[in-house]
Amino acid sequence: MELDIFDLPPVSPDAPDVIRVDHLVKRFVLRHTRSMKEAFIWLIKGRKGDLSEKFNALNGVSMNIREGERVALLGYNGSGKSTMLKLISGVMQPDDGSVLTRGRIAGLIEVGAGFHPDLTGRDNVYLNAAILGMSKEQTDALFDEIVAFSEIGDFIDTEVKFYSSGMYLRLAFAVAIHTDPEIFLVDEILAVGDEPFQKKCLKKIKELCASGKTLVVVSHDLDLVSQICDRGIVLEKGNVRFDGDAMEAVDVMRDQPLGTTKKHRNEGDLLAAHQKLETLANNKRDLEAAISAGSSEPVAVALLGIAEETQAELDALSNPEKLEIVNSEIDRLTKKKARLEKEIAHYQ
Numbered sequence: 001m002e003l004d005i006f007d008l009p010p011v012s013p014d015a016p017d018v019i020r021v022d023h024l025v026k027r028f029v030l031r032h033t034r035s036m037k038e039a040f041i042w043l044i045k046g047r048k049g050d051l052s053e054k055f056n057a058l059n060g061v062s063m064n065i066r067e068g069e070r071v072a073l074l075g076y077n078g079s080g081k082s083t084m085l086k087l088i089s090g091v092m093q094p095d096d097g098s099v100l101t102r103g104r105i106a107g108l109i110e111v112g113a114g115f116h117p118d119l120t121g122r123d124n125v126y127l128n129a130a131i132l133g134m135s136k137e138q139t140d141a142l143f144d145e146i147v148a149f150s151e152i153g154d155f156i157d158t159e160v161k162f163y164s165s166g167m168y169l170r171l172a173f174a175v176a177i178h179t180d181p182e183i184f185l186v187d188e189i190l191a192v193g194d195e196p197f198q199k200k201c202l203k204k205i206k207e208l209c210a211s212g213k214t215l216v217v218v219s220h221d222l223d224l225v226s227q228i229c230d231r232g233i234v235l236e237k238g239n240v241r242f243d244g245d246a247m248e249a250v251d252v253m254r255d256q257p258l259g260t261t262k263k264h265r266n267e268g269d270l271l272a273a274h275q276k277l278e279t280l281a282n283n284k285r286d287l288e289a290a291i292s293a294g295s296s297e298p299v300a301v302a303l304l305g306i307a308e309e310t311q312a313e314l315d316a317l318s319n320p321e322k323l324e325i326v327n328s329e330i331d332r333l334t335k336k337k338a339r340l341e342k343e344i345a346h347y348q
């Protein structure tokens with residue numbers, strides 16, 4: 001049965017840190033275009049001072065991320081999010097401070113990063129997989145699955161310089177997810193995928209989270225991240241402005257009172273739980289009637305919101321087996337409903 005993302009167990013407080021970022025500083029040169037006059041004055045003054053200014057894209061940022069946490073890195077354009085992910089993944093070095101990571105990292109940070117334009121999709125799969133720590137044999141074994149997931153089809157033997165941004169993303173995501181990373185870093189790039197592919201990626205990301213892997217995701221889609229993540233860190237001009245509950249981080253981004261997003265989300269979830277429970281009550285009645293009538297005809301039951309393949313498996317079960325599943329689902333949703341009602345009352 002597919003897990004509701006909110007039903008994932010909370011991260012244990014004694015889960016070990018897998019990312020430790022300590023007083024991280026990244027400095028870039030801010031290049032100004034100077035007029036001839038300014039350059040001349042600078043020359044005759046004996047080249048005193050610098051024509052270019054430096055600024056800190058990250059200004060001494062610290063954060064520890066524990067195994068299994070799902071962290072949203074939020075902030076306005078230019079606040080330092082991508083720089084942070086690049087430093088965590090090791091593609092960029094800090095000017096000061098340190099980053100320590102534990103476990104295999106897969107990063108989807110820039111469209112096309114890690115891909116060689118003149119090589120075909122096929123060669124790039126091997127190149128990328130090798131960068132992510134897989135042997136040729138391991139890649140051979142997973143190759144067909146990777147290509148199937150990407151849905152690239154015959155384009156796999158085309159040089160990737162002819163790929164669209166979405167095609168790059170498809171192949172990069174497919175490789176990254178199949179290397180079974182312990183830490184998964186995702187920058188905005190999922191946004192270039194079409195809707196069916198985004199859904200497919202999200203399902204994979206949820207599965208990854210359900211198996212206890214760590215996720216750090218950058219996105220401007222605040223509704224989406226607050227559904228996936230349990231923690232949110234808001235960066236502002238290279239500093240941490242907020243670090244806490246993901247839904248509260250969304251409130252900070254939207255400049256609204258803390259708790260607003262959570263309240264709306266809980267109300268929506270409560271409504272959905274009510275509707276599901278109604279359907280399940282009908283299912284339960286039909287199943288009990290069929291069982292007591294001794295009918296061997298299987299009764300169709302619907303569990304709203306579960307994966308298609310699970311529904312197919314459910315269809316194949318006998319009525320008593322289905323009743324057991326329906327009962328446990330009713331039990332789970334009743335508990336969830338009670339929890340949501342309590343949380344909503346808390347905000348009133």
Ligand SMILES: Nc1ncnc2c1ncn2[C@@H]1O[C@H](COP(=O)(O)OP(=O)(O)OP(=O)(O)O)[C@@H](O)[C@H]1O
Binds near residue numbers: 028057076079080082
């Ligand atoms: N290689 C670079 N050279 C110079 N400046 C850079 C470089 N990379 C980033 N910067 C600057 O660092 C700051 C932070 O950039 P970064 O890409 O981390 O922002 P971001 O939070 O990811 O923004 P966005 O939401 O637009 O993706 C920006 O001012 C940007 O211009």
Ligand SMILES: [Mg+2]
Binds near residue numbers: 081082083187188
């Ligand atoms: Mg960015």
